[in-house]
Amino acid sequence: MRIALVAGEASGDLLGVGLMREILKRDPEAVFEGIAGPLMKEAGCDVWEDAAALSVMGLVEPLREIPRLLRLRRRIGSQWIKSPPDVFVGIDAPDFNLGLEKRLRNNGIRTVHYVSPSVWAWRQGRVRKIARAADKVLCLLPFEKAFYDRHQVRADFVGHPLADNIPASLDRSQERRRHGLGTAMVVAVMPGSRVGEVARLGPVFAAAAKRLGERFPDIGFIAPLASEETRRLFAAHLVEQGVAKRFTVIDGEAHSAIAAADVVLLASGTAALEAALLCRPIVAAYRVAALTYYIVRTFNLLKVKYVTLPNLLTQEPLVPEFLQDAATPQALSDAVGGLLDDPGRRAEIAASFAALRNALSRGADARAAEAVMNIATESR
Numbered sequence: 461m462r463i464a465l466v467a468g469e470a471s472g473d474l475l476g477v478g479l480m481r482e483i484l485k486r487d488p489e490a491v492f493e494g495i496a497g498p499l500m501k502e503a504g505c506d507v508w509e510d511a512a513a514l515s516v517m518g519l520v521e522p523l524r525e526i527p528r529l530l531r532l533r534r535r536i537g538s539q540w541i542k543s544p545p546d547v548f549v550g551i552d553a554p555d556f557n558l559g560l561e562k563r564l565r566n567n568g569i570r571t572v573h574y575v576s577p578s579v580w581a582w583r584q585g586r587v588r589k590i591a592r593a594a595d596k597v598l599c600l601l602p603f604e605k606a607f608y609d610r611h612q613v614r615a616d617f618v619g620h621p622l623a624d625n626i627p628a629s630l631d632r633s634q635e636r637r638r639h640g641l642g643t644a645m646v647v648a649v650m651p652g653s654r655v656g657e658v659a660r661l662g663p664v665f666a667a668a669a670k671r672l673g674e675r676f677p678d679i680g681f682i683a684p685l686a687s688e689e690t691r692r693l694f695a696a697h698l699v700e701q702g703v704a705k706r707f708t709v710i711d712g713e714a715h716s717a718i719a720a721a722d723v724v725l726l727a728s729g730t731a732a733l734e735a736a737l738l739c740r741p742i743v744a745a746y747r748v749a750a751l752t753y754y755i756v757r758t759f760n761l762l763k764v765k766y767v768t769l770p771n772l773l774t775q776e777p778l779v780p781e782f783l784q785d786a787a788t789p790q791a792l793s794d795a796v797g798g799l800l801d802d803p804g805r806r807a808e809i810a811a812s813f814a815a816l817r818n819a820l821s822r823g824a825d826a827r828a829a830e831a832v833m834n835i836a837t838e839s840r
Contacts, residue, residue, distance in 0.1 A: 461487050461836060464545040464569075465494040465505065466536070466560065468514040468553025471730060473497025475551050475574060475828075478621055480505065482829035493545070494536065508536060514553045533560050541567045547836035549574055550594075554586075561593035570835050573597045574828060576604045576615070587611045595835050598828050601773065602819070616831050619822025622730075626737045628817070630719035639708050641720055643680035645800055647672065648721035648740070649707070650714065650731050651694055653686040657727050660747040662697040665725060667789035668796070670701045675797055682708045684717040722806065723799045725792060728768045732779065736770040737817045739810040742779045743795040744768040745787035773816055778809050 463483065467476040477499040483490050484504075492504060497511035509532060537560050540548065547570040550557030554577035561571040573594040579586045590597060590613060597615040599605045608615035636646060649669060651661040669681055681703075685691040691709060698704040710717060714734060718724055724735040728746040735742045746767060771777040780795040782788070799806055 461490045461547075461833070462545045463490060463492050463832070463836070464540050464548040464564075465492055465496060465500070465551065466514075466549075466553065466557050467494075467496050467500060467511045467551040468556065469511055470497060472514075472551040472553060472575075473499045473511050475621060476500040476505070476549075477503045478625075478825035479549070479551075479574070479828050479832065482825045483833060486829060486833060508539075514556055529556060536560070537563050540564060540569065544569050546570070547572060547832060549832055551575060558586075558589055558593045562589070565593060565595065570838065571595050572832050572835050574832075575600060576608070579607070587613060595838070596831060598831055600820075600824065601769075603772070616827065617822075618827035618831065619824040620733070620820040621824040622733060623737055623817050623820035624822075624824055626715060626734060630715065630738065632719060632721075635716050635720035638716065639682055639710065639720060641680050641682060641708060643678050645676055645679045646721045647679065647681050647796060647800075648717045648724045648726075648735075649681050649683045650717075650724065650726035651683070651690075652727035652729070653690070653731075655687075655689055655693060657747075658685075658690045658693050658697075661727050661745060661787070662694045663700070664745065664747075664787055664789055664792065666694075666697040666701040666703060668725065668792040669698075669703045669706065671789055671793035672796060672800075673703060673706055675793070676800065679706070679800075680708070681706050682710065682717045682720055684710050684712055684714040686712065723796050725796055728781065728783075732768045732770055736773075736779075736813045737820075739813045739817070741799045741806045741809045742768070742770065743782075743792060743799070744779050745782045745792060747784055747787055770813070770816065773820075774812055778812055 465476055467473050476496055480492055480503045493506040495509045495511055496505040496507045501507045548564050549572045550561050552575040561573060565571045571594050576597055576599045597608055599615050599617045600620045602617050605615045605617040649665050651658045651665045672679055685694060698707055718735050718738045718740050721740055723741050725743050726732060728744040732742055732744055768779045768781050771779050782791050
């Protein structure tokens with residue numbers, strides 16, 4: 461079986477390598493090709509372009525990248541039309557993949573879209589485009605399949621790979637010893653994985669940490685940063701606020717940092733789900749470019765009440781959210797401090813997040829592999 465893949469960014473690379481490994485268990489002769497990250501390459505994918513080529517975000521910021529991305533999409537689409545694979549799998553990156561999937565499907569190639577776009581949250585009209593592009597959508601969240609069912613789009617809920625793969629046994633005390641954290645209270649601070657996110661939230665998080673240090677003299681912070689560039693940028697923010705000595709800044713190891721913490725202060729995104737799956741209380745903030753935020757508000761593009769994923773998955777919202785101008789040092793420090801002062805509330809949140817983990821852990825890689833192989837062998 462020959463499988464074409466396009467994976468966007470590191471998260472897509474993780475999903476892709478899990479999918480590849482499970483397909484290879486079922487078909488050891490399967491071959492893979494397309495746009496992929498280092499993990500997929502190591503697993504045997506013939507990489508035509510690195511997944512980092514698709515790393516763009518926002519509404520306004522990616523505009524300058526559109527000509528390059530369109531050229532790339534046309535080129536690889538033409539290659540697959542000329543030499544059709546058994547199935548194409550677009551992993552996340554919907555703005556790139558859905559147009560490619562539609563073109564391939566119109567040329568007789570079976571298509572799967574893995575990871576539903578947040579169509580239930582904003583730009584809901586995209587569901588019609590998805591219906592035209594994908595023979596099947598593989599959903600990570602249970603309410604997504606219900607949304608597609610209402611719109612007569614074929615979809616499977618496969619579960620979330622993070623819930624399968626994040627270690628459930630990380631011990632708080634052990635992780636603190638690993639990082640030399642000797643304080644009574646520890647807050648993990650995660651200002652984002654991209655430079656733009658850290659530039660917007662880093663100063664606010666550093667100022668919030670300063671306020672927390674004044675309120676709780678015996679407090680320490682751990683900050684896992686995704687790259688050397690984001691580490692240097694956030695370190696400068698810590699120096700500006702005079703809190704660098706309270707921080708242990710590490711390269712990666714986000715799960716270890718979260719497990720070491722009593723509370724996690726983070727930029728809303730995948731990290732919020734990771735912290736929830738590790739059963740740690742969360743305070744979330746997010747800021748986007750001013751023009752992006754203006755467009756979202758003016759045109760009422762956001763269709764959900766909450767933007768932090770765990771709040772959409774639990775019966776009651778458990779994560780305080782502070783968006784755009786509401787994300788102030790005082791608001792964030794007050795929210796984190798309230799959780800530090802209330803161990804009973806932290807225990808309740810941890811129990812709810814443990815239940816969420818159980819609901820999302822369904823063997824996603826294996827379910828996705830079965831679905832992809834079934835689509836590949838379907839007759840039209």
